[in-house]
Amino acid sequence: MKTELRSAPVRPGAASGTRPRPRVPSRFVPVLATFALFLATFGAGSLRYEGFASGQVVANLFIDNTFLIVLAVGMTFVILTGGIDLSVGSVVALSTMVTASGLQAGWPVPVVILAVLALGSVFGLLMGLVIHYFDIQPFIVTLAGMFLARGLCFVIDVESISIKNETFRDLATGIIELPGGVSITYGVVVALLVVAVAVYVLHQTRFGRTVYAVGGSESSAMLMGLSTARVKVGVYAISGFCSALGGLLFALYMLSGYGLHAVGMELQAIAAVVVGGTLLTGGAGYVLGSVIGVLMLGTIQTIISFEGTLSSWWTMIVVGVLLLVFIVMQRAILRRQARH
Amino acid sequence: MTETLSAAPPAATAEPIVDMRGISIEFPGVKALQDVDFRLFPGEVHALMGENGAGKSTLIKALTGVYSVDSGVTRLAGRPVTFSGPAAAQDAGISTVYQEVNLCTNLTVAENILLGREPRRFGAIDARAMRVRAAELLDRIGLDIDPVSVLGSHPIAVQQLVAIARAVAVDSHVLVLDEPTSSLDSDEVAELFRTMRVLRDNGVAILFVTHFIDQVYEISDRMTVLRNGRLVGEYATAELSRIGLVSAMIGRELGELEEVERLATHDTAERSAPPVLRAKGLGRSGAIEPFDLEINPGEVVGLAGLLGSGRTELARLLFGADRADSGRVEVGGNPLHLRGPRTAIAAGIAFCSEDRKGEGLIPDLSVRDNLVLAMQAARGWTRPIPRRVKNELVESYLETLDIRPRDPDALIRNLSGGNQQKVLLARWLVTKPKLLILDEPTRGIDVGAKAQIQKLVAELAAEGLAIVFISAELEEVVRISDRIVVLRDRRKVAELAGPDVGVDEVMDLIASGEPERERAAS
Amino acid sequence: MTTTARDALIRAGRSRLTWPVLALVALLLVNVIVTPSFFDIRLQDGHLYGSLIDILKNGAPTLLIALGMTLVIATRGIDLSVGAVVAIAGAVACTSIAGAADSGGAAAAFTGIGLALLLCAVLGFWNGFLVSVLGIQPIIATLVLMITGRGIAMLITDGQIVTVNNPYYAGVGAGFVVLPVAILISVGMFALVGLVTRRTALGMLIESVGINPKASRLAGVRSRTIVWTVYVFCALCAAVGGLMISSNVSAADANNAGLWIELDAILAVVIGGTALSGGRYSLTGTLVGALLIQTLTTTVYTTGIAPEITLVFKALVVIVVCLIQAPKARALLRRRRTPVAPPNAAAPPEPAVAVETTPTRKVGQR
Missing domain, CATH: 3.40.50.300 (P-loop containing nucleotide triphosphate hydrolases)
Known part of the structure; x- marks a missing residue:
């Protein structure tokens, strides 16, 4: 495709107004595809099962996946820069462990929450520093982080610790009534808040735009004088923070801390992000896409539970196949772009 | 001069x-x-x-x-x-715009122009102000594109202009x-020049x-x-x-190298054999325009032209390193469908890339392994070259090509440029090729090794090997070649043969070419 | 090869493995201190028993999988799906044997094993296809099977833990021919691969593809076929490892069999000195790495620490090994100033004469 170039300079600011509106820009295609797929899946579910298309089923999609939404948001930051964070599932487990043992030890709830969030952020920050300053592949560093966090869980306790703190339980069971007889938990509000903040940061701040720039071309971003180091380290700190917050939400959901919580959740988060249209090579994607990706995974799970005869492992298979389809699609798009 | x-x-x-x-x-x-x-x-x-x-x-x-x-x-x-x-x-x-567009193709035009100095309001990026400012800057260089379109959706030329817009956004003097302009077509170059004139004025x-x-x-x-x-x-x-x-x-x-007498023999006596390679209308858009070429046994064909004239591109097409999108190739009189380097190698064509490090050496392997790589690849992994044969082969080439150190187990990364080049030459010579394509084999190596390689090329040709020789140094090309193909602006413009061809003649062609015909072609 | 050259090689090999070997020795010493009878090996009914034998036996699957992983990593790849393949192999074999007419017979055992190997070869073929033909990054390409694989295994076993009672099958993981069969298989495969890659040209071609894919292609190396084959081989190694794990307990647990084994395998390769960036690989190194990991696990057991905490130690080992390997970290240790990166993509090849010399000194002083 070739853009027409006019020789005569145009009035300032008129450029955007005078041209015909382009069709859907290609960068939105993957997200829209996911959204369409989500609607189709959900629609198919509604046609097939009675009571599927209720407001509460939609609300439950959020309620059952608050932690995954938050994780996917953090993961989106990391993947947008072209990195990956394998430690998130383990950090979730560690956070539930710290929460449960902290509460057991009688710490006040706000202190526990702050401690967990700080722990997660510092954990992510350290990984980011190692990745950037020692130039070691994110894959291997976060793999070490994954081992470490998982192992630290068991250092705290090998067994599961249930959470009996009243305040925490109230937070967990608290419900917000929405019109239409639909109710959601506080966790949903937190998750949506995180999404909103992430959208703001990614699109309205210099940090966020630099995240995209680094993912597009790190060397270019550096030559453009952007603070790539801050961004490359920062995204891991953000992911660590999101993992810790996800861990808190998971603790609310499970009301226990356990070293074997959230095994493989990093894979779910990565899958959600990729299915949500974010390029694994970085530079393109949207937080909202990742949210849709999570909802997509949730819908599949809901359908499988509605189906009854289908077993839960179908979820993994379907998710894997979806992942494959999106990866191959991305590859095809990249190849076509390269041919331009 | x-x-x-x-x-x-x-x-x-x-x-x-x-x-x-x-x-x-x-x-x-x-x-x-x-x-x-x-x-x-x-x-x-x-x-x-x-x-x-x-x-x-x-x-x-x-x-x-x-x-x-x-x-x-x-x-x-x-x-x-x-x-x-x-x-x-x-x-x-002082702003710089490089050959490769150093921008982020995944971001919008406006962002690429203003990234790092975006207008902000209450700490957030002011998208509107940014659009307006970007449009002003685009206007300043006379480029009419939508500032919120994604940079990657524009051709390279426009991206290049956007890079210039970014450069002038900081009030550069x-x-x-x-x-x-190295990757632009003539319309795009015209566009760039228009912008340059605006700025100059x-x-x-x-x-x-x-x-x-x-x-x-x-x-x-x-x-x-x-x-x-x-x-x-x-x-x-x-x-x-x-x-x-x-x-x-x-x-x-010319320094000391000119003292060496003319190496080419120009004996056109026994040309009864079919050409080793004949290319008809071979070309690849954006790399080299379709050309015809014949290479005979025992002949050194020199490719002369400035950097970017298409000399490397031509060589890569002959070897199948890049796919041609037009034309055909005959080897020894039989048509050959060049699907890639393996087909070329099987047909007896060998190619030493100008990018010794990136496309030649396997730096972490020994001299021995590097030397036998092509031969081994042709045999397949199941038929290893017997150790004794391999050692004799390697020793003999270390000896004849005077490769130092004479240690087959040395890692090739530790050798000097000239010796690395000789190992790469040896890599192909052991495969007993019929046609050897050498892209700048003497670049970046010391004078002694250079003379050795030139001498070797002449000797190989005398033994009947057909050679395509590319060099940025005209004297070298003229001295070594029996026939010289002159390239200019990605086109073959002439073929000169005979003992009287001089540097002046070649230089003249490189300088003037046939500008009229070129305009018509593009 | 001259003797001096051979000495040099041996020395080089030694220096690369110095630290892992020392760590291994240290761990073994710790064990002897805690359990004085640690090195005891006794012969009973023609079978060898002892802690060292246990380490080898328990480490056999990891060792085997690390073997396949070494070759994959040597080509600049990685295979995350081996854990899933382990689960699938066990699931296929056990389900097939359990469903056979004569579920205790040799025929059933061999059919089951054959089916498992076949399916896993297909899975490896698939991974190789994604990587070598479609050109998808190895981490991502194999991630698909990593996620899907356990689901497939569950599908095969119908979510149950399938138990079998077949002496022939049990022989693979729990049998003895003086030494446990699992050890013999792993060590045998190791020797075989070492022989095949170093006696034929395969090893060199794999390394050349891993070190410089572009140059290899131009030299006529069949990079695609080599990369493809390596993934198939890695999946086969994982399959055999999976058969060992499952036959050792005569059951297929689709959920837990081979959980995190991909990470252990990668770890073993990295500890053994094969860089994740591909190229030169060391099978001996991988062997040491795998033994080190298994000994570490055993040590944690014998010293009475909760076994789950092994993960912490593994993490520390990964971090230390990677830091030692990272060029940047080395450079920092040498207190070298890192230059401002010059605009790398900016210029055509540098002045011809300067090709060999990196102008570090010239770069603008900060």
């Missing part, structure tokens, strides 16, 4: 905005720049010319603060300056364009590097020619003929 200095500033009263005096830069073992003077005036387009290794890039990097100089002074608008890096140079008003000083001589004459007001790290001269474009320019770039000083 024209060695006279005829410096003619655009206006007698003007002060140069950039004035570099006596710049010298030395890398370990290499004098990259020696005592070079360079002046750039406001409101001019100044072409910096020179062949590979002339020092163009080094001079630009010295100007833009990437390298620090060993001696010499740079004055910017009269004040001596030293930059700690590209960012500092940019702050002082000096704009350095390092080979911005606004008083911006533009330093322009290109390989295309026509472009230099079309756009530049003055030029500076470098050769081997030294200043050849500063000229007004109107006063320097094309042949004068080419001879200034290539130079005529």
Whole structure:
């Protein structure tokens, strides 16, 4: 495709107004595809099962996946820069462990929450520093982080610790009534808040735009004088923070801390992000896409539970196949772009 | 030739905005720049010319603060300056646009122009203000595109112009364009030139590097020619003929190598055998226009042309390293469908890339493994070369090619450039090819090794091997080749044969070519 | 090869393995201190028993999988799906044997094993296809099977833990021919691969593809076929490892069999000195790495620490090894200033004469 170039300079600011509106820009295609797929899946579910298309089923999609939404948001930051964070599932487990043992030890709830969030952020920050300053592949560093966090869980306790703190339980069971007889938990509000903040940061701040720039071309971003180091380290700190917050939400959901919580959740988060249209090579994607990706995974799970005869492992298979389809699609798009 | 200095500033009263005096830069073992003077005036387009290794890039990097100089002074608008890096140079008003567009194709045009200095409101990026500001800047260079469109959706030319818009967004007085046209077609070049003229008329000083001589004459007001790290001269474009320019770039000083007598034999006696290779209408869009070529046994065919003239591209097509999109190839009289290097190798074609490190060496493997790689690859992994045979083979080539150290177990990364090159040559010679394509085999290696390789080429040809020889040094090509194919602006423009072909004739063709026909073709 | 050259090689090999070997020795010493009888090996009914034998036996699957992983990593790849393949192999074999008419017979055992190997070869073929033909990054390409694989295994076993009672099958993981069969298989495969890659040209071609894919292609190396084959081989190694794990307990647990074994395998390769960036590989190194990991696990057991905490130690080992390997970290240790990166993509090849010399000194001083 070739853009027409006019020789005569145009009035300032008129450029955007005078041209015909382009069709859907290609960068939105993957997200829209996911959204369409989500609607189709959900629609198919509604046609097939009675009571599927209720407001509460939609609300439950959020309620059952608050932690995954938050994780996917953090993961989106990391993947947008072209990195990956394998430690998130383990950090979730560690956070539930710290929460449960902290509460057991009688710490006040706000202190526990702050401690967990700080722990997660510092954990992510350290990984980011190692990745950037020692130039070691994110894959291997976060793999070490994954081992470490998982192992630290068991250092705290090998067994599961249930959470009996009243305040925490109230937070967990608290419900917000929405019109239409639909109710959601506080966790949903937190998750949506995180999404909103992430959208703001990614699109309205210099940090966020630099995240995209680094993912597009790190060397270019550096030559453009952007603070790539801050961004490359920062995204891991953000992911660590999101993992810790996800861990808190998971603790609310499970009301226990356990070293074997959230095994493989990093894979779910990565899958959600990729299915949500974010390029694994970085530079393109949207937080909202990742949210849709999570909802997509949730819908599949809901359908499988509605189906009854289908077993839960179908979820993994379907998710894997979806992942494959999106990866191959991305590859095809990249190849076509390269041919331009 | 024209060695006279005829410096003619655009206006007698003007002060140069950039004035570099006596710049010298030395890398370990290499004098990259020696005592070079360079002046750039406001409101001019100044072409910096020179062949590979002339020092163009080094001079630009010295100007833009990437390298620090060993001696010499740079004055910017009269004040001596030293930059700690590209960012500092940019702050002082020197912006650089590189050959590869160093922007983020996944972001919008506006973002690419303003990233890092976006207008903000309450801490957040003010998208509207950004759009307006970007549109203003695009307007300033006369580019009418939607600022919120994604950069990657535009052709490279437009991306190049956006890079210029970014460069002028910081109120640059000096704009350095390092080979911005190498991947553009003629319409796109015209667009770029239009923008350059707009900027020049606004008083911006533009330093322009290109390989295309026509472009230099079309756009530049003055030029500076470098050769081997030294200043050849500063000229007004109107006063320097094309042949004068080419001879200034290539130079005529031959040093000790010229003492070697002409190596080519030019015996056209036994040409009864079919050509080793015959290419008909072979071409690849954007790389080289369709050409015909015949290569006979025992013949050295030299490819002459400036950097970017298509000489490497032609060689890669013959080897199947890149796919041709038109034409056909016959080897030994039989048609050959070149699907890739393996087909070429099987047909007896060998190719030494100019990029020794990137496309030749396997740095972490030993000399022995590097030497037998192509032969082993052809045999397949199941049929290893017997150890004894391998050792004899390697030893004999280490001996004949005088490769040092004579240790087959040394890692090839630890060898000098010349010895690495000899190992790569040996890699192909052991496969007993019929046609050997050498792309700049003597670049970046010491004089002794260079002479050895030249001699070897002549000997191999005498034994009946057909050779395609590419070199940036015209003397070398002329001395070695039986026949010379001249390339210019990605086209084969002539074929010269016979013992009387001289450097002047080739230079003339490189300089002038057939400009009329070229216009018609594009 | 001259003797001096051979000495040089041996020395080089030694220096690369010095630290892992020392760590291994240290761990063994710790064990002897805690359990004085640690080195005891006794012969009973023609079978060898002892802690060292246990380490080898328990480490056999990891060792085997690390073997396949070494070759994959040597080609600049990685295979995350081996854990899933382990689960699938066990699931296929056990389901097939359990469903056979004569579920205790040799025929059933061999059919089951054959089916498992076949399916896993297909899975490896698939991974190789994604990587070598479609050109998808190895991490991502194999991630698909990593996620899907356990689901497939569950599908095969119908979510149950399938138990079998077949002496022939049990022989693979729990049998003895003086030494446990699992050890013999792993060590045998190791020797075989070492022999095949070093006696034929395969090893060199794999390394050349891993070190410089572009140059290899231009030299006529069949990079695609080599990369493809390596993934198939890695999946086969994982399959055999999976059969060992499952036959050792005569059951297929689709959920837990081979959980995190991909990470252990990668770890073993990295500890053994094969860089994740591909190229030169060391099978001996991988062997040491795998033994080190298994000994570490055993040590944690014998010293009475909760076995789950092994993960912490593994993490520390990964971090230390990677830091030692990272060029940047080495450079920092040598207190070298890192230069401002020059605009790398900016210029055509540098002045010809300067090709060999990186102008670090010239770069603008900060």
